[in-house]
Amino acid sequence: MEKVIKGKPVADALTLLVKDEVEKLKENNILPKLKIVRVGEREDDKAYERAALKRMDSCGILHEVLVLSVDITQNEFIKELKSVNDDESVHGILLFRPLPKQISEDVVKYVIDPSKDIDCFNPVNVAKIMEGDVNGFEPCTAKAAMEMLKFYDVKLKGKKAAVVGRSMVVGRPVSLMLLKEDATVTICHSKTENLAEVTSQADIVIAAVGKSKMITSDFIKEGAVVIDVGINVDEEGNMSGDVNFDDCLNKASLISPVPAGVGSVTTAVLASHVLKACKLLTKKLGI
Numbered sequence: 001m002e003k004v005i006k007g008k009p010v011a012d013a014l015t016l017l018v019k020d021e022v023e024k025l026k027e028n029n030i031l032p033k034l035k036i037v038r039v040g041e042r043e044d045d046k047a048y049e050r051a052a053l054k055r056m057d058s059c060g061i062l063h064e065v066l067v068l069s070v071d072i073t074q075n076e077f078i079k080e081l082k083s084v085n086d087d088e089s090v091h092g093i094l095l096f097r098p099l100p101k102q103i104s105e106d107v108v109k110y111v112i113d114p115s116k117d118i119d120c121f122n123p124v125n126v127a128k129i130m131e132g133d134v135n136g137f138e139p140c141t142a143k144a145a146m147e148m149l150k151f152y153d154v155k156l157k158g159k160k161a162a163v164v165g166r167s168m169v170v171g172r173p174v175s176l177m178l179l180k181e182d183a184t185v186t187i188c189h190s191k192t193e194n195l196a197e198v199t200s201q202a203d204i205v206i207a208a209v210g211k212s213k214m215i216t217s218d219f220i221k222e223g224a225v226v227i228d229v230g231i232n233v234d235e236e237g238n239m240s241g242d243v244n245f246d247d248c249l250n251k252a253s254l255i256s257p258v259p260a261g262v263g264s265v266t267t268a269v270l271a272s273h274v275l276k277a278c279k280l281l282t283k284k285l286g287i
């Protein structure tokens with residue numbers, strides 16, 4: 001097998017699966033739909049939005065974008081979000097973060113309907129990952145890293161995994177998902193002592209640090225599987241991961257690149273979550 005494991009084949013396979021299921025739902029007049037809620041005009045939000053909408057089109061999933069003013073008050077924002085919650089034609093909601101500072105994420109995260117919260121913002125979905133409840137929604141990026149491991153047939157049971165990063169978006173959820181697959185997981189962070197010593201004992205290293213090329217060959221053992229979740233863009237607009245790819249290439253048995261790695265799978269996971277939400281919601285309504 002190729003040592004460099006790209007995201008596109010994973011995303012393509014997932015897209016096909018979702019598209020097939022969406023077609024079956026459509027035969028029963030059930031039309032899965034994503035609603036994106038964007039506050040303001042941040043370029044990175046808009047870039048992800050374009051990629052997400054393109055993926056929804058490939059899967060036959062309907063979509064709408066609600067763009068709100070960057071000056072919106074918290075109360076107005078909550079009102080808008082509640083009306084998206086109440087819209088029965090919408091099955092999945094993607095809310096771009098960070099929100100402007102006048103809106104408290106600690107308040108708003110409880111407002112988004114957990115059954116439509118397809119990128120794991122509401123603590124109800126965080127708890128479901130913790131419990132291993134399959135009816136919840138993991139953050140799409142964390143799930144994309146797991147989809148990479150699954151697609152490339154990386155055995156997890158009994159293996160040592162080191163996750164570098166403990167954010168709620170990537171590090172923590174991916175650690176819990178690895179644990180659910182019976183890996184022995186070490187979660188590392190900025191206060192971890194002797195980080196290279198810890199990570200170089202692992203069979204699988206997941207890098208989600210936000211520091212360009214920080215993970216060098218000294219951080220991995222011979223034959224390790226290395227998944228790079230990082231996205232770092234320098235002043236010239238060049239993208240790099242959290243792993244020093246060239247340095248680790250010889251030592252790793254499998255390694256994901258940046259770009260063209262985990263990031264390419266995220267929108268396919270998003271589509272699969274809209275489908276899942278739609279199936280769960282229609283089941284709940286007895287449709």
Ligand code: NDP
Binds near residue numbers: 166188190208211
């Ligand atoms: P955060 O900044 O929220 O978290 C970074 C984590 O890395 C923290 O837990 C921090 O530790 C830890 N860390 C920072 N410096 C070090 C260090 N020197 N040694 C060990 N650990 C360290 O980032 P995110 O989790 O949101 O994102 C991580 C990466 O993934 C980023 O590159 C981001 O761009 C990328 N990303 C990619 C996405 C995709 O679609 N592919 C989507 C989301 C993120 P501590 O908790 O102690 O501060």
